[in-house]
Amino acid sequence: xxxxxxxxxxxxxxxxxxxxLAERLELRGITTRVAFDGESAxxxxxxxxxxxxxxxxxxxxxxxxxxxERVKRxxxxxxxxxxxxxxxxxxxxxxxxxxxxxxxxxxxxxxxLIEKMESAIDYAAKAANLG
Amino acid sequence: MLRLVELLKHPLRELQSDVDEAVSPARxxxxxxxxxxxxxxxxxxxxxxxxxxxxxxxxxxxxxEIQNPLRVLVNKTKNSFELFLAERSSTVSLIASxxxxxxxxxxxxxxxxxxxxRKEFEGFVDLGLIDEHGTQVNYVGPYALRGKNYADQRWFQxxxxxxxxxxxxxxxxxxxxxxxxxxxxxxxxGRTWILRATLDTRQFERIIxxxxxxxxxxxxxVDTQGTLQTxxxxxxxxxxxxxxxxxPQTYEPAVLTMTDPLGxxxxxxxxxxxxxxxxxxxxxxxxSALKTWYTVxxxxxxxFVAGVCAxxxxxxxxxxxxxxxxxxxEERREMALREVEHSQKLSSIGRLAAGVAHEINNPLAIIxxxxxxxxxxxxxxxxxxxxGKILLQVESVLRAVERCRGITHRMLGFARRMxxxxxxxxxxxxxxxxxxxxxxxxxHRKVDVQLDIDPHLPRIISDRSQLQQVFLNLxxxxxxxxxxxxxxxxxxxxxxxxxxxxxxxxGCGMSDETLKHIFEPFFTTKKGTGTGLGLSIxxxxxxxxxxxxxxxxxxxxxxxxxxxxxxxxxEALA
Numbered sequence: 001x002x003x004x005x006x007x008x009x010x011x012x013x014x015x016x017x018x019x020x021l022a023e024r025l026e027l028r029g030i031t032t033r034v035a036f037d038g039e040s041a042x043x044x045x046x047x048x049x050x051x052x053x054x055x056x057x058x059x060x061x062x063x064x065x066x067x068x069e070r071v072k073r074x075x076x077x078x079x080x081x082x083x084x085x086x087x088x089x090x091x092x093x094x095x096x097x098x099x100x101x102x103x104x105x106x107x108x109x110x111x112x113l114i115e116k117m118e119s120a121i122d123y124a125a126k127a128a129n130l131g
Numbered sequence: 132m133l134r135l136v137e138l139l140k141h142p143l144r145e146l147q148s149d150v151d152e153a154v155s156p157a158r159x160x161x162x163x164x165x166x167x168x169x170x171x172x173x174x175x176x177x178x179x180x181x182x183x184x185x186x187x188x189x190x191x192x193x194x195x196e197i198q199n200p201l202r203v204l205v206n207k208t209k210n211s212f213e214l215f216l217a218e219r220s221s222t223v224s225l226i227a228s229x230x231x232x233x234x235x236x237x238x239x240x241x242x243x244x245x246x247x248x249r250k251e252f253e254g255f256v257d258l259g260l261i262d263e264h265g266t267q268v269n270y271v272g273p274y275a276l277r278g279k280n281y282a283d284q285r286w287f288q289x290x291x292x293x294x295x296x297x298x299x300x301x302x303x304x305x306x307x308x309x310x311x312x313x314x315x316x317x318x319x320x321g322r323t324w325i326l327r328a329t330l331d332t333r334q335f336e337r338i339i340x341x342x343x344x345x346x347x348x349x350x351x352x353v354d355t356q357g358t359l360q361t362x363x364x365x366x367x368x369x370x371x372x373x374x375x376x377x378x379p380q381t382y383e384p385a386v387l388t389m390t391d392p393l394g395x396x397x398x399x400x401x402x403x404x405x406x407x408x409x410x411x412x413x414x415x416x417x418x419s420a421l422k423t424w425y426t427v428x429x430x431x432x433x434x435f436v437a438g439v440c441a442x443x444x445x446x447x448x449x450x451x452x453x454x455x456x457x458x459x460x461e462e463r464r465e466m467a468l469r470e471v472e473h474s475q476k477l478s479s480i481g482r483l484a485a486g487v488a489h490e491i492n493n494p495l496a497i498i499x500x501x502x503x504x505x506x507x508x509x510x511x512x513x514x515x516x517x518x519g520k521i522l523l524q525v526e527s528v529l530r531a532v533e534r535c536r537g538i539t540h541r542m543l544g545f546a547r548r549m550x551x552x553x554x555x556x557x558x559x560x561x562x563x564x565x566x567x568x569x570x571x572x573x574x575h576r577k578v579d580v581q582l583d584i585d586p587h588l589p590r591i592i593s594d595r596s597q598l599q600q601v602f603l604n605l606x607x608x609x610x611x612x613x614x615x616x617x618x619x620x621x622x623x624x625x626x627x628x629x630x631x632x633x634x635x636x637x638g639c640g641m642s643d644e645t646l647k648h649i650f651e652p653f654f655t656t657k658k659g660t661g662t663g664l665g666l667s668i669x670x671x672x673x674x675x676x677x678x679x680x681x682x683x684x685x686x687x688x689x690x691x692x693x694x695x696x697x698x699x700x701x702e703a704l705a
Contacts, residue, residue, distance in 0.1 A: 014493055020500035027507045058489070085492040105543075106492045107499035109534050 001077050001121060007048070008032045011041040011067065012083065014055035017106075021054075024110055032119075038062025042070060052101075054113070056083045057091050061099050065095060072099040077128065079120035084107070086115065145535065163454050170446040175439060182435045186428070193424040198386040201400040201415060204342055205350075206384040209402040209411045211338050213351070215254075216297055216407060219330060220312045222252055227316040228327040228384060235260045235326065245271040256309060261287075261325040268539050272329070272447070290315050290325055297407050300332050300352075300360040308332045308360075308369045335361045342413065350413040353377070360409060365536070378411070380566040388417070471568045473650060473670070488539040495535050502528045556595050558630055558696070559584040562621055565602040569610060576615045580606075584623040591630055591698050598696075604669045605634040605692055612638025612690060626695065629678075633693040640686040649682060 008025065010032050012018040022032045033050065036043035045053070053071060057064035064124040068080050069102050082103035095103055101120040104113065185199045226235075226244055234240050239265070245258045248436045265282025290296040290313040296310040308606020313327040339350045339361060352360035357373040366374045367397045374392045378385070384402035391397045396417040403410050418425075509518060566580055573580045602621075613636045623632045641649065650670040673680045677697045684690040 014497065016497045017493070017500055020497070020504050024500060024504050024507050027504075027511065027600055085489045085496070104497035105540070108496065110503055 001051075001125070003029045003065045004031070005054065006091055006117065006121060007023055007050040008101070009035065009041065009044060009050040009053045009065075011035045011038070011053060013037060014056070018119060021108070021110075025114075028110075030114070031063065031112060035056070038067040041067055042074075045071055045078065050078060052117050053078055053080045054083060054117075055080050055100075057095065058085055067090070068095060068100055069098050077122050077124055081113075081116055081120060124131070142166065158210050159454055159458060162457075163450050166450045166605065167443075167446050168448065174446070178435075178438060178442070182431070186431065188429070189427065190424060190568060193421060193427070197415075197420045198398060198400070201398060201413060201420075202384045203401050206414045208338060208350070208413075209384065209404060210343050210450065211341070212335070212409065212411060213404060213406060215338060216312075217375055219252060219254065219328070220295060220297060220314065222248060223312050223326055223328045223629040224314045227324075229313045229526050232260075232318070232322065232324050235324070238269060238271075241269050242271045248328070254330045256329040258329075259327045261327055263323045263325075265367055267327075269326075287314060288312060290327075291323075299354045299358065299408055300335075302370065332361060344413065345415070345419060347419050348415045353410050353412060353652065354408045355380070355403070357411060365391070365414070379683075394664045397548065452541070470674075484542040488543045489508070491535065491539050495532055495539070498528070499532045499536075502532065530677075553592060553594055555590050555592050556598070557588075557590055558593075558598070558632065559586075559588045560621055561595065561598055562602055562623060562632065565599050566606060566621065567607050569574065569603075572610060573619075575659070576610075578610060578613055578616065581618070581620045585622060587697055588623055588630060589625055591696055593676050593696060594672075599667045601672050601694070602632075602634075602664065607637040607695075608666065608692075609690070611632055612636050612640075614638065628699075629695050630696050631693060631695050633691050635689060635691040637689040640688050641682075641684040642686055646682060646684055650680075659698045 003086050008030055010018050010022055010025075011034075013036055018034055018036070025032050033044055033048075035044050036064070038059055041055070044050075055064050055067060059067075061071075066084065068082070071078050072079065076099075079101040080095075080099070082091070082100045083106060083108050084091050084103060093104075101123065103114055104116065108112070109125060139302055139433075165492070168360065210299065213695060225559070226248070232246070233245075241258065241260065241580075249255050257270065257274065259267045259272070259276060260269040260279060261267050265279065265280050265287050267276055267279045270277045286296050286298050294315045296311075296313045298313075300308045300310055302308060309332055310330045311327055313325055315323055315325045335352055339352070342350050349364045349366065351363040351366070353373050356378070357377045359369050359371050359373055362369045363373075367403055367507055375389070377406045378387060378399060378401055380403055381401075382403070382405075384400065386398055386400045389397060389399055391399075398415045398417060398420055399409055399412060401412040410450075433555065506522070506529065509522050511523065562584060565581060566582060569580070572578075592623070606619070606621075609634070613619060618637045620635045621632065622635070623630065649666050651667060670680055673694055679695040681693045681695075682690065683693070
């Protein structure tokens with residue numbers, strides 16, 4: 001799949017961060033949808049299923065891990081990359097246990113992020129083929 | 132004294148107040164003294180009272196035990212004397228009755244009678260017949276006393292009056308101490324004569340000798356006026372005046388205690404003769420009489436002293452054990468408190484670090500993205516004046532962000548160590564690998580790093596990366612402590628249910644003050660170069676892995692850090 005065909009959703013309550021990240025990905029030819037909280041993220045997923053969801057763990061309202069759980073329940077094919085602002089691996093590991101593809105820590109390295117998105121999409125494709 | 136009374140009144144209150152305050156060595160010393168004093172008082176007071184009572188009771192019993200036999204002996208001997216005198220006077224009386232005056236006046240006959248008397252009874256010296264006028268008409272004996280007139284002598288008057296007379300001991304003209312026994316006989320026709328025998332008082336000495344007294348004891352006969360009738364060892368010769376006053380007259384044999392003229396404490400036992408003018412006396416020095424008592428007293432004293440020593444020893448041992456237990460409990464309590472305090476400090480620092488890192492990471496992420504976007508845009512723009520310069524600035528910001536990221540991640544790393552990931556691992560391999568990280572520095576500084584790892588070290592269940600962090604810290608600290616060319620020895624051994632790893636260096640060592648604080652966060656001796664978190668993190672990790680860490684250090688000699696890890700997984704971590 002080409003980068004242009006990737007459907008990426010970014011979920012974070014940090015507007016500045018998430019919009020800038022979206023713009024940078026756009027510059028690299030990756031289309032993204034942005035949600036600023038858990039509720040709108042869940043609504044957006046119900047509307048159109050993304051390939052990859054970049055999800056911040058710590059948000060007001062519905063917490064990242066709950067969004068993950070609910071997304072994995074309703075749309076198991078969505079691959080979730082967790083973002084965590086603090087270094088507790090516990091959240092990362094807990095996220096992996098709930099079905100997250102991987103987790104990353106802020107601040108991000110954009111190239112690493114794109115690599116991870118690519119692996120997630122590859123993984124999803126393989127999983128779909130196997131399924 | 133008042134203090135002791137107070138102490139005895141409220142011993143527990145006193146001790147309790149001491150227990151509460153007992154933290155310093157001086158307090159323990161004071162407490163120890165008080166407990167020992169209390170224990171000694173509680174045991175020694177009754178013991179001493181008993182010993183004193185026993186002592187006097189025993190002494191009195193002993194004195195009675197000694198006085199009674201002495202009294203009995205004197206009485207028996209007195210009886211022997213009386214029997215001796217009664218036998219002899221009866222014999223004289225019998226002869227006076229059995230023979231006529233004519234027979235007794237016959238020289239040959241009297242000689243024969245005297246010979247028979249002497250044969251039957253010892254002690255007779257002579258025998259004489261005296262007519263009513265006091266003239267000795269017949270005499271058998273060693274002296275030429277026939278014809279001697281006794282009419283004006285006291286004994287003659289007394290025998291005429293009483294019919295029978297036993298004299299005191301006297302010298303007379305025979306020149307040796309003797310006693311006379313005189314018996315008056317009266318015929319039917321009213322004629323009277325007197326038969327008079329003399330007794331040698333050596334017989335008295337024999338009776339006294341038969342008492343079998345000890346060498347330092349003394350026995351003798353005196354008359355009621357205090358004139359010695361037999362020689363005494365200590366109080367005068369025969370017929371001399373007794374050198375101490377006569378005791379009061381009693382009808383029963385008696386014993387009294389007195390100081391004799393030689394200055395000795397003595398027991399004096401005596402018996403008055405009812406029929407004769409004699410008193411038998413026996414003197415025994417108190418010291419020799421009470422010799423057995425003194426031995427017993429010595430034994431008693433020895434037992435008492437041994438008892439006191441045993442009580443003292445036991446009190447000291449028990450108190451020492453008690454104090455040791457208290458000290459241990461106190462130390463354990465203090466250590467537990469310190470551990471709680473330490474872990475609280477650690478966890479709050481962990482939380483603080485996580486909070487700070489999180490708060491900083493979010494804005495840092497924004498800076499990162501914004502700057503990244505600037506760079507992206509610049510990269511996509513064509514050349515314009517100052518593009519290069521702006522790009523340089525942007526990249527510089529990105530590098531600064533990267534540095535900040537490093538810092539926050541290290542802080543988070545510290546917080547993250549609250550988490551544990553468990554696996555089965557080979558500790559020897561882990562130590563070898565970790566030591567390898569430092570081999571370059573060690574080689575450069577010519578530090579000899581020796582690994583002494585038991586090849587049969589069991590595999591343990593623990594957290595690999597955290598243990599690696601621990602050993603890295605230990606090796607780093609050891610390297611920092613040793614001088615160039617120093618020595619670091621890592622030793623790994625199985626110890627029962629656990630594995631013990633010690634890292635020893637021959638570096639500068641630490642002072643006691645430093646040792647107290649080395650596991651505290653932010654405590655460092657590496658001025659300016661250390662974070663003060665190394666050993667604190669190590670301590671936290673080891674505790675979470677269910678292990679123990681101990682440090683021994685001597686300034687100028689070196690430091691040994693010993694880690695004990697359980698072989699299996701700690702239940703709390705499961």
